[in-house]
Amino acid sequence: MIYNIFSWNVNGIRAVLKKGALQDLITRKSPDILCIQETKAKQGQAEVDFPEYEELWNSAVRPGYSGTAIFSKTKPSTTFNNFPEDLAISYNWQDDQYGTPLDEGRVLTCEYPEFFLVTVYTPNSKTDLSRLQLREKLWDPAFLKYLKDLEKTKPVVVCGDFNAAHTEIDLARPKANVKNAGFTEAERQGIENLVQAGFVDTFRTLHPDAQRYTWWSHWGHAREHNVGWRIDYFFISESLKPHLKSAEIYENIVGSDHCPISIILEF
Secondary structure, eight states, X not given: OEEEEEEXXXXXXXXXXXXXXXXXXXXXXXXSEEEEEOOOSOTTTSOOOOTTSEEEEEOOSSTTSOOEEEEESSOOSEEEESSOHHHHHHTTOOOBTTBOGGGTTOEEEEEOSSOEEEEEEOOOOOTTOTTHHHIIIIIHHHHHHHHHHHHTTSOEEEXXXXXXXXXXXXXXXXXXXXXXXXXXXXXHHHHHHHHHTTEEEHHHHXXXXXXXXXXXXXXXXXXXXXXXXXXXXXXXXXXXXXXXXXXXXXXXXXXXXXXXXXXXXXX
């Protein structure tokens, strides 16, 4: 069995459909599974017409904000939205000035025979770092605990927008961004904790020295000059590493401020 899995923060599914970019990706790459972040829509609000695919959605309560979705050629055996209630309670979750990430459709999980697939849209720490503490103290630890709990049953594939660059090689201008959102010590430690817990960064494993990026600011012609960040990832359980055949970044596919990424797993 071969799984060709794509992930893309589309920055609004209606916008990327209007541009024809999502249709083009599906036509050209024919992913077995496509994970989407930042849908900014509920199911039915977007004119999605992909008859080959099962549609799974986890939309934010707030209209036009956040949200995740998975399009899968194979129907998953089970699907879960968000964190389990007991996990949320155990972290004594409280709203911040923006509300609660638990209502923002940020985590969507599907179960397949060989693994759980989790797609995530990690909360942004905000330019003024006003959401950094929530992320450091609540989101990152809770998300890692969730993945490790899943792993007790079967291996895990997790992908999406983690809103942080892990190491200096993962962004074009590391020294200028040391204290900025996306590259603070706390955010980088959140990624490092995933790696230390046994989750494999697929792209970095197969391309250890590659300086390639998945997101570019709208300012200063950043994409034109390739002043970017690698903040979108596929991580897999260590036990899946022998099944990893490729990990790619598609910088030339446009339609969003992020580009798609993919892996191939073969069983």
